[in-house]
Amino acid sequence: MAHLSTLDFLTRLAVGVGCGALVGIERQWRARMAGLRTNALVAAGATLFVLYSEAVSDPGSVTRVASYVVSGIGFLGGGVILRDGASVRGLNTAATLWCSAALGVLAASGNLKFALLGTVAVLLVHLVLRPAGRLIDRVPQDDPDIEGVRATIHLHCDRKAEPQVRVLLLQALGASNLTPTGLRARREDDHTTRLRATIATTGDPARALEQVISRLSLEPGIRDLHWHLVEEPQDAGDEEE
Structure with a gap:
C-alpha cells in the first residue's frame, strides 16, 4: 500500500x-x-x-x-x-x-x-x-385523467339481508374514508335487492374500494359484488330510497 x-x-x-x-x-x-x-x-x-x-x-x-x-x-x-x-x-x-x-x-x-x-x-x-x-x-389532487370520475359499487343480495347489508356497506365506506353521494335500491321479483352506491372522488379510489369489497364479500346473503369507475351521469331509472 x-x-x-x-x-x-x-x-x-x-x-x-x-x-x-x-x-x-x-x-x-x-x-x-x-x-x-x-x-x-x-x-x-x-x-x-x-x-x-x-x-x-x-x-x-x-x-x-x-x-x-x-x-x-x-x-x-x-x-x-x-x-x-x-x-x-x-x-x-x-x-x-x-x-x-x-x-x-x-x-x-x-x-x-x-x-x-x-x-x-x-x-x-x-x-x-x-x-x-x-x-x-x-391534499386533494386534480388529476386530469380521473377528474370528474365517480366510483360506483354494485351489490346484489337477498332481500331479507338488505338492511344488514346497507349498514355494513356504509360502515365499510366510512372505514375506508369514502363518502357515498347516493344509494339506490331496486327490488327484484326473485326476492333479491340490487344496491348501487355512488362515491364522488378527486383521486384514484381503487385501493380503498378493494378494501370495501373484501369486507363485504364474505357476508352471507350477498350474491354479487363489484365496483367500477364511471364518467357518465348516473341512470335515474332506479327507485331511490
Whole structure:
C-alpha cells in the first residue's frame, strides 16, 4: 500500500461503516427490511472495494471500481423491491442501500467530511420529508385523467339481508374514508335487492374500494359484488330510497 497507510485505511473504513450504520439505525427503528447491519455491510463493502483500488496505485481504478459498485448495488436493491397487489414495496429501502454505498465510496476516497454531510442528508430525507410527504398525500389532487370520475359499487343480495347489508356497506365506506353521494335500491321479483352506491372522488379510489369489497364479500346473503369507475351521469331509472 504505497499511497494508503494502515491508519488511513482504518479511518476511512470506520467512517464508511459508521455512516452506513447511522442510516441503518433509522431504518431499523422504523422496522424496515434493510436495517442496521444491512446498511452497514453495504457501506463497508463499497468502502472496501474503493480502498482496494486506492491500494493498487492505479489512478483510473478508483472511478472504475466506484462505477462497478453502483451497478452491484443496483442488483442488490432490486432484490428488496416487492410487488404487493397494486402497490410496490421496498423502493425506499433500495434507494437507501444505494445511498449507503455512495457514503462508503465517499469515505473510501478520502472525502470524510463529504461522507458525513451525505449521511446527514440521507437521515434528513427520512426524518423530515416523511411527514412532508404525508401532508402532500392529504391534499386533494386534480388529476386530469380521473377528474370528474365517480366510483360506483354494485351489490346484489337477498332481500331479507338488505338492511344488514346497507349498514355494513356504509360502515365499510366510512372505514375506508369514502363518502357515498347516493344509494339506490331496486327490488327484484326473485326476492333479491340490487344496491348501487355512488362515491364522488378527486383521486384514484381503487385501493380503498378493494378494501370495501373484501369486507363485504364474505357476508352471507350477498350474491354479487363489484365496483367500477364511471364518467357518465348516473341512470335515474332506479327507485331511490
